[in-house]
Amino acid sequence: GFGASQMISTNNVAELLAASNAIATAIDSNAKKVLIKTDSEYVIKGIKDWSPSWIRNRWYKQDGSPVPHQDKWKKVLSNINTLTDKGASFDIKWVKGHTDVHGNIIADKLAVIGCMNSKMGHEKVQITTSQPEGYWKDKNEKNPLLHHRTLFFNTLRHSHVPGEYFLGNH
Secondary structure (H helix, E strand, O other), rough: OOOEEEOOHHHHHHHHHHHHHHHHHHHOOOOOEEEEEEHHHHHHHHHHHHHHHHHHHHOOOOOOHHHHHHHHHHHHHHHHHHHOHHHOOOEEEEEOOOOHHHHHHHHHHHHHHOOOOOHEEEEEEEEEEOOOOOOOOOOOOOOHHHHOOOEEOOOHHOOOOOEEEOOOOO
8 A cells, every 4th residue: 555645754664654554454354463674774773672672661672762653663562552552562573674575666666656656745545455475485486577567578589688678657
């Protein structure tokens, strides 16, 4: 999915909103097992490492300053609690960004769509859900270039150059 808004944002805020919306979508679909894969160390460390001390310290960091983006962090943690209260398991895993992890490639493309919509003044959110099948495997038996939606291969024998591909946006 992607989203666009008129708010001025940072990458960290966008990552938090993405995680929160992903968990909310899992809640709405009555998912029983949720694994979020993200390239945001900020979100992972916030959920796994930092949030328990933030809550203990009434949303202040160890240096005494308030936790940035508290409202968004509280929403993420509230969504996780709602999900687990409904009996679902939850985990979050880091994946290296800008590599051949197919889900991350698609997420980056959707982030660009959301950013462009925001720049054009369009506020919209679009989320499509589907059953997780081979699409989300950690390891894929096929060359990752074959799964890349913007790469096109020349199949005309008379002009084919081995290893050559075209980059496009259909």
